[in-house]
Amino acid sequence: MSTCLKCGLPIEGQAETGRPKSYCSVGCRRSAEHEVRRINSLLQKLETDLSNALLGRVWADQVPKIEAEISRQETRLRILLDTDEFEK
Numbered sequence: 001m002s003t004c005l006k007c008g009l010p011i012e013g014q015a016e017t018g019r020p021k022s023y024c025s026v027g028c029r030r031s032a033e034h035e036v037r038r039i040n041s042l043l044q045k046l047e048t049d050l051s052n053a054l055l056g057r058v059w060a061d062q063v064p065k066i067e068a069e070i071s072r073q074e075t076r077l078r079i080l081l082d083t084d085e086f087e088k
């Protein structure tokens, strides 16, 4: 049985045919959509910070931490978006 990409609970009532569900409920799917938007704006900010740090404008010593955080957020984004339920 597959599990919900948002909350991790098993997904009940999976159809025998057709597209498998990636979220257990409308609430989880919508909540995931909102989380995706939050992660996107966070990534935008982190990428600006990284660029400024690489250019030596600010916190040059923070580059590894910023890169680690970008990688962490992108991993979460990939988990949430590993579905075609958003492509409409």
Ligand SMILES: [Zn+2]
Residues within 6 Å of the ligand: 004, 005, 006, 007, 008, 009, 023, 024, 025, 028
């Ligand atoms: Zn769920």
